[in-house]
Amino acid sequence: MDDLQGVLKGQKIAYFSMEIGLRSEIPTYAGGLGVLAGDTIRSAADLNVPLVAVTLVSNKGYFRQILDSSGNQIEHTEEWNPARFMTLLAENVSVKIQNRDVKLRAWLYNCKSLTGGCVPIIFLDTDVEGNEWEDRRITDFLYGGDQRYRLKQEIVLGIGGVRMLEVLGFKVRKYHMNEGHSSLLALELLRRNGTDSTKVKDFCIFTTHTPVEAGHDKFDYGLVEDLIQDKNDVDTLRKFGGADRFNTSLFALNLSNYVNGVTKRHSRISNELFPGYKIQAITNGIHSYTWTSPYFRQLYDRYLPGWANEPELLVRIGGIPDNEIWGAHWSAKRALIDEVNRRTGVGMDYETLTIGFARRMTEYKRATLILSDLERLRKVNRRGKIQLIFAGKAHPHDVAGKQIIRDIFKSIETLKEEIKIVFLENYDMDLAARMVSGVDLWLNTPTRPYEASGTSGMKAAHNGVVNFSVLDGWWIEGWIEGVTGWAMGPQPDENLSEEEAKIAELSDLYNKLYYVIVPMYYDRRDEWFKLINNSIGMVAYYFNSHRMMRRYVTHAYL
Structure with missing residues (x-):
C-alpha cells in the first residue's frame, strides 16, 4: 500500500x-x-x-x-x-x-x-x-x-x-x-x-x-x-x-x-x-507535451517557456523565426522518412511533399478515398511529387477493415513505379508520434457524420503539420479555409446524400491537391510557412487536453 x-x-x-x-x-x-x-x-x-x-x-x-x-x-x-x-x-x-x-x-x-x-x-x-x-x-x-x-x-x-x-x-x-x-x-x-x-x-x-x-x-x-x-x-x-x-x-x-x-x-x-x-x-484535446516532437519541444522551450503546462502560449508562435520552425519540422520529417526507409526499403526522400493517413482501418474512416481515382492522383504527382504513408489496424472481426488494407496494398503495387506509397504495420503510440510530426500534410477523410471528434489532426497541428480534412468532428471547429488548412466536401449544414457528398469530397481532394496544395508547397513556401504558423498558433493553442x-x-x- x-x-x-x-x-x-x-x-x-x-x-x-x-x-x-x-x-x-x-x-x-x-x-x-x-x-x-x-x-x-x-x-x-x-x-x-x-x-x-x-x-x-x-x-x-x-x-x-x-x-x-x-x-x-x-x-x-x-x-x-x-x-x-x-x-x-x-x-x-x-x-x-x-x-x-x-x-x-x-x-x-x-x-x-x-x-x-x-x-x-x-x-x-x-x-x-x-x-x-x-x-x-x-x-x-x-x-x-x-x-x-x-x-x-x-x-x-x-x-x-x-x-x-x-x-x-x-x-x-x-x-x-x-x-x-x-x-x-x-x-x-x-x-x-x-x-x-x-x-x-x-x-x-x-x-x-x-x-x-x-x-x-x-x-x-x-x-x-x-x-x-x-x-x-x-x-x-x-x-x-x-x-x-x-x-x-x-x-x-x-x-x-x-x-x-x-x-x-x-x-x-x-x-x-x-x-x-x-x-x-x-x-x-490532446496532451501537448506528449505529442510534440523533441525538435519542437526544444524550440517552444526556448521561445515560449512554460508552454507545456500552458499550451495557450502557443498563440505567440509569431515570435519564433520561420527558419527555426522549418528546421524543427525538417528534423522530424527526416526522422520519419529514415524510419520508413529502414522498415520498407522503399527509398522515400526528404524533399517530396509527404502525406500521412493513420487511424483505425474501418469503413467509415475511408482510408482509400485518396486512391479512388489513380489517374487523377497521377496527375497531382506530375504537378509536383507526392509520397503517401499509411498505418492502422483493423479490428480482428472487421472483415471490411481488413479488405481496406489489402486494397491499399494493391494501389501501392499499381503505382510503385510512379508514386512512393507505404503501409507501416503495427500502428502504435510511438509510430503515431513519428507520423503526426514527420509528414507535411495530414489527411482525414471520414464519412460524415461518423467522426465524433478525431484527435490525430490536433497532434499534427502541434508539430506544424497542415490539416486537409472532411468537415466532421473537431475540424469543423478548427478549420479556417486556407488559413489553418483545407476542407474537402460540403459544409456541415449542407444536406447532401452520402453519394453526393462523396463526389464533392473527391472533387475537392484532387482539385485542391492539384491547384492549391502542391503548387504552394513547392513554389510559394512563404505561404506554406503561414499555414504552419497558424496550425500551431490557431489550432494547437486551443485543441489540447489542458483546456x-x-x-x-x-x-x-x-
Whole structure:
C-alpha cells in the first residue's frame, strides 16, 4: 500500500475507461478512445486535478499486427508483464458472474507529472488463483471475444471497479464514465443507495464518443440474465437501460446528471439520437507535451517557456523565426522518412511533399478515398511529387477493415513505379508520434457524420503539420479555409446524400491537391510557412487536453 499512501488523500473523481493508452509498451489501448484517456490522465496530473483512473489490465494486449506482402493482416497476441511497470496491490474484491464469485486483483500505475501532480491508475485483473480458467481469461484481450466475453469485462470494470476503489480506501465524489463500457458502475451505486436514482445521478458523469446508433453497446437480455442472475438487478437494467435490449449508453444517460459529447457537432447529433436528454459539448484535446516532437519541444522551450503546462502560449508562435520552425519540422520529417526507409526499403526522400493517413482501418474512416481515382492522383504527382504513408489496424472481426488494407496494398503495387506509397504495420503510440510530426500534410477523410471528434489532426497541428480534412468532428471547429488548412466536401449544414457528398469530397481532394496544395508547397513556401504558423498558433493553442480538463472541472466535476 506504500505506493497508494500519497494519493489517497481527499476526495477523487473516479475516471473509468475500458482502454487507456499510456505508452506503446503497455498495450492497453486500441485507438483514439484509449489515447484520449491517457491524455486526460496526463493533463489531470499536470493540473493537479484529484483523479483516480480505473481500467482493465488486458494481459494479452489488443493485438500485434503483422502484414504479409498482399496486405493480409495477421493478429498476434501481445503479451506483456504488468510487473515491469506497475505494483501489484494486496487487496482483492469479487464480482458475481453466473453466480460464481470471480476474484479481482489490482495493479497500480502512478502517472506522475513534473508539476508534482500524480494520478493513480488501477488496472483490474481476473488472472487470479482460485478463479476458474475461463474467468482468469476475462481481462486478457481488449475488445476480444464475443458479446458474452465483452459483457463479462463490463461487469468487471464497472461493478468490480467501484468495489476495488472502496476497498483500497479511495473517497470518490464523482464517477466519470468514458463511454458506455463502464456504465455498470451505476448498477453498483444503485445497490448501495437503495436504488435511489436521484442520488446516483449526482455521482455520475457520462461522456459519449459515438455519433451513430450502431456504435452503442447493446446486449440481449437472455445473455444479461445468464451472467447477472439477480432478478432485481436485471429489472433495474431494463428500467434504465431499455426494455428490448440492454443499451449501456442509455443506462449511463439515465443515471448521470452531466452528459457530454466530444465536439459541438457530436453533441448536436447525440441530442438528436437521444431526444429528451441534455447532452453538453466539451471538445476533445490532446496532451501537448506528449505529442510534440523533441525538435519542437526544444524550440517552444526556448521561445515560449512554460508552454507545456500552458499550451495557450502557443498563440505567440509569431515570435519564433520561420527558419527555426522549418528546421524543427525538417528534423522530424527526416526522422520519419529514415524510419520508413529502414522498415520498407522503399527509398522515400526528404524533399517530396509527404502525406500521412493513420487511424483505425474501418469503413467509415475511408482510408482509400485518396486512391479512388489513380489517374487523377497521377496527375497531382506530375504537378509536383507526392509520397503517401499509411498505418492502422483493423479490428480482428472487421472483415471490411481488413479488405481496406489489402486494397491499399494493391494501389501501392499499381503505382510503385510512379508514386512512393507505404503501409507501416503495427500502428502504435510511438509510430503515431513519428507520423503526426514527420509528414507535411495530414489527411482525414471520414464519412460524415461518423467522426465524433478525431484527435490525430490536433497532434499534427502541434508539430506544424497542415490539416486537409472532411468537415466532421473537431475540424469543423478548427478549420479556417486556407488559413489553418483545407476542407474537402460540403459544409456541415449542407444536406447532401452520402453519394453526393462523396463526389464533392473527391472533387475537392484532387482539385485542391492539384491547384492549391502542391503548387504552394513547392513554389510559394512563404505561404506554406503561414499555414504552419497558424496550425500551431490557431489550432494547437486551443485543441489540447489542458483546456479540455479545465472544462471538465468547471462544468462536470465541481
